[in-house]
Amino acid sequence: MSTATRPGTSSDPEPARTPADAPTGVAPAGDARRRGRRRAARRNILSALLFLSPWIVGFLVFTAWPMIYSAYLSLTDYDVINNPEFVGIENYVEMASDDKLLLALGNTAFFTLLQVPLYVVVSLGLALLLDRAGRASGFFRTVFFLPKMTPPVAIGILFLLLFNGQNGLINTVLGWFGIDGPSWTTDPTWVKPGLVFMSLWTVGASVIILLAALRNVPKELYESAQLDGAGFWRQSFSVTLPMISPALFFIIVVNTIAGLQTFDEAYTAFFGAGNTTYSNDAALFYVIYLFQQAFQFLNMGYASAMAWLLFLVIMAVTAVQLIVSRRLVYYEGDR
Amino acid sequence: MTTDIRVAAAEAQAARPDAVQPPQRPTPAGPRGRARARRRAGTVLTWIALCLLGIVFVYPFVWLVSASFKPRSQVFDNRLIPETFTFDNYVQVWQEAPLALWLLNTAIVTVLAAVTVTISSAMVAWGFAYFRFRGRGFLFGLVLATMMLPGAVTMIPTFLIWNALGQVGTLTPLWAGNLFGSAFYIFLLRQFFLGLPRDLFEAARIDGASQWGVFWRIALPLTGPALAVVLVFEVQAVWTDLMKALIYLRDSDTFTIPRGLKSLVDAYGFGGEWHWEIIVTASVITTVPLIIVFFLAQKRIIDGVASTGLKG
Numbered sequence: 090m091s092t093a094t095r096p097g098t099s100s101d102p103e104p105a106r107t108p109a110d111a112p113t114g115v116a117p118a119g120d121a122r123r124r125g126r127r128r129a130a131r132r133n134i135l136s137a138l139l140f141l142s143p144w145i146v147g148f149l150v151f152t153a154w155p156m157i158y159s160a161y162l163s164l165t166d167y168d169v170i171n172n173p174e175f176v177g178i179e180n181y182v183e184m185a186s187d188d189k190l191l192l193a194l195g196n197t198a199f200f201t202l203l204q205v206p207l208y209v210v211v212s213l214g215l216a217l218l219l220d221r222a223g224r225a226s227g228f229f230r231t232v233f234f235l236p237k238m239t240p241p242v243a244i245g246i247l248f249l250l251l252f253n254g255q256n257g258l259i260n261t262v263l264g265w266f267g268i269d270g271p272s273w274t275t276d277p278t279w280v281k282p283g284l285v286f287m288s289l290w291t292v293g294a295s296v297i298i299l300l301a302a303l304r305n306v307p308k309e310l311y312e313s314a315q316l317d318g319a320g321f322w323r324q325s326f327s328v329t330l331p332m333i334s335p336a337l338f339f340i341i342v343v344n345t346i347a348g349l350q351t352f353d354e355a356y357t358a359f360f361g362a363g364n365t366t367y368s369n370d371a372a373l374f375y376v377i378y379l380f381q382q383a384f385q386f387l388n389m390g391y392a393s394a395m396a397w398l399l400f401l402v403i404m405a406v407t408a409v410q411l412i413v414s415r416r417l418v419y420y421e422g423d424r
Numbered sequence: 425m426t427t428d429i430r431v432a433a434a435e436a437q438a439a440r441p442d443a444v445q446p447p448q449r450p451t452p453a454g455p456r457g458r459a460r461a462r463r464r465a466g467t468v469l470t471w472i473a474l475c476l477l478g479i480v481f482v483y484p485f486v487w488l489v490s491a492s493f494k495p496r497s498q499v500f501d502n503r504l505i506p507e508t509f510t511f512d513n514y515v516q517v518w519q520e521a522p523l524a525l526w527l528l529n530t531a532i533v534t535v536l537a538a539v540t541v542t543i544s545s546a547m548v549a550w551g552f553a554y555f556r557f558r559g560r561g562f563l564f565g566l567v568l569a570t571m572m573l574p575g576a577v578t579m580i581p582t583f584l585i586w587n588a589l590g591q592v593g594t595l596t597p598l599w600a601g602n603l604f605g606s607a608f609y610i611f612l613l614r615q616f617f618l619g620l621p622r623d624l625f626e627a628a629r630i631d632g633a634s635q636w637g638v639f640w641r642i643a644l645p646l647t648g649p650a651l652a653v654v655l656v657f658e659v660q661a662v663w664t665d666l667m668k669a670l671i672y673l674r675d676s677d678t679f680t681i682p683r684g685l686k687s688l689v690d691a692y693g694f695g696g697e698w699h700w701e702i703i704v705t706a707s708v709i710t711t712v713p714l715i716i717v718f719f720l721a722q723k724r725i726i727d728g729v730a731s732t733g734l735k736g
Contacts, residue, residue: 133555136635140551143544144567147604152570155581162580169587215477221470231722232478234729235485238714240664242682243707246689247484250491250700256500258487290484294729301730350574353666361690379576384671389580396576403574 163394168387180394190395192370193378196281200374201348204285208344209337212292216299230300234293245357248287249274259286274358277371284355284372295340302336303329331419338418342410349403352376375399485711492705499700513705520702523709525677526684529595530663533680537599538658542651544602545609550639552610553617554625564614571607575667583671597672598680599662609654616650617643653728656721663714681710 138145163180165173184190215233219226239247251258254272263270273283310328319327351374359372360381379399383392491499492513494506501507517523552564586597620643628638644651669683679687688706692699718725 134557137551137555137557137560139635140547140555140639141563143603144548144551144605144610147601148566148570150585151582151601151604152573152578155578155585156573158581158584159577169584218470218474218477221467222474223467225471225474229474229478230726232481234726235715235718236481238660238718239485239711240666240682240685240714242664242666242685242689243488243711246685246693246703246707247488249693250500250704251484251487253500256502258483258502261502290481293481297726297729346574350576356670357666357686357689361686376576380667380670383580384583389584393580396574396579400574400577404572407572 159393159396162390163397165390167389167393169389170387173390176390180391181398183391184394184398189370189373189378193373193375196371196373197349197351197375200281200285200351201345203282204288204348205341205344207285207289208292208295209340211289212295212299212340213337215292215296216303219296219300220303226300230297233296236290237293239291241353242357244287244290245354247290248284248354249358252283252287275369277369280359280369280371284351284358287354288351295344298336298340299333302333306332334418335420338410338414342407345406345410346403349399349406350376352380356380485715488704488711489708492701492708494701496699496701499704513701514709517702517705517709521684521688521706522677522679523684523706526679526681527709527713529678530680530682533595533598534659534662537602537662538655540599541602541606541609541658542654544605545654546613546644546647546651547639548605549610549613549617550643553614554622554639554643567607567610571611579671586672592672593674593678594672595678595680598665598668602658606658609658612654613647613650616647620646649724649727652721652724656717656725657728659717660714685710 162173164177165175167173219229219233222229236244252260252273254260254270254275257270257273259273260270271279273279306329310332311324314324314328355372355374356377359369360377375395376399379392379395382388382395486504487502490504490506493509493511494501494503495508495510495512498507548567552560552567582597582601583592586592591597591600625638625642628642629635633641664682665680666682666686669680670686673679673683676684676687685703685706688703692702
């Protein structure tokens, strides 16, 4: 504890202080030592501020002000060239009847709802395999993580190539098993599932987090469960699952937030300059539409309103997940 | 070894709940052998599954590299070994696109972004870890809260700031925001600083080191591994970033690698001239530097991910 919080010793008549009232210095009794201490505390705060200054400046200029200004812009029509024109909540009203926006919302929800569960199942499966692999787990861990280093643009390109309907690798392999694969990159029904499958290629980071969680489960728990006669399934559900539930929860939350903001791969594959003939509304995700509104159509006011809707959706979804997690996630040392 | 035997015994018992055996008597060889055989079969199955999955994870890379050595007509033939091996694509992509310039731009942005974010985040993290002052908890809560904020909310006003400063079209907006630290790294480095023995810094202070000296000469050198994690995470993030490049870069000469690659997709992809061999080759050139970084810093990256949880 710092000097300010040290309780008064028997020879020191001053009352014990909490850090909260330390700098206010109640009733200065002319105690030189205390005054010196206060000066030291002030110098302490100055140095602290000096270290924090990059973040404080950054927060004010690149977070706080943009948030305020974006909220203001969302109530205006603004095309960068002319001054913002105040229109009240018109942008928000317009959103409710914008078919493309509703389509983008639906696409994004579909993608996230399909991707997150698959992501969790696949990464958990791989982590369980790695956990039993003994000495080889290090090697395979590297192999599974490697795709994470691929630029998303390259992943979007790989999607177009590997999932190509006529002669892509995926459909060729499916053909070996007598399955006639769909046109993943053109058929609106299959574009999103295809993008989800492609995204499973980069589960590596989640696998590593889950593997670390699995390794952290104390061995004694399994031993005592065995002595109590618990079989494999019982152990999995009563020991493993609760112990790794914080890691699972983390992965679900982070991937949901990322899924709702998915952009790079789908934009690379289906949108962009000169690509309009090939663009596919089935891959129009929310952030892609927002980006188009802001930087292609220069509807900065409307795009700002869209950004706030996205923020609200993410907050709401995360809040629901947090509430549900209180019942389902077990934190060691919590009870 | 003793646990091994105990596990085997327990498994054998679990397999035959009807066979009541007093624990003192040694388990008969039969069930124990069977359990071991079953475990060995399980190990073999695990290995087969891992090898197959390993191939699935590596194959897209192999496919990409292989396709980059195929002539235009064979790019989609899915052969592992190119039927006609050619190096032309690499020559051609170098002529068609200013790849060297793109690589240089990306390298400049990546180095500046990674170095500045590491130093600034470390400074702020130190401010939160070492000093005690009123409102610290609140400020740190604010840092964590900014992690929740989707980039889309601040994207447009941030663009307007750089626009007002006349920096749109230059590389500056791609890295200069990193001068102010990044919430996730501040959080990560603060955790690390908190794990260092405080006495060390108090002693240095008593010996007359300045506040900056304590940070720069004592705390930072002890933080090497964590700094490396931050550096590598940021290199990966900046090298692959598409969104900022799409927003701020206009002229092909200023493109970074992801933006350049995207422009090649537009020009030569399905909407363009169908020269997939060029796109494939450029993808290989784009990806290889990061794979090299990965193998150089492999242990750091994986330990960093395991202990902190990189997004996604």
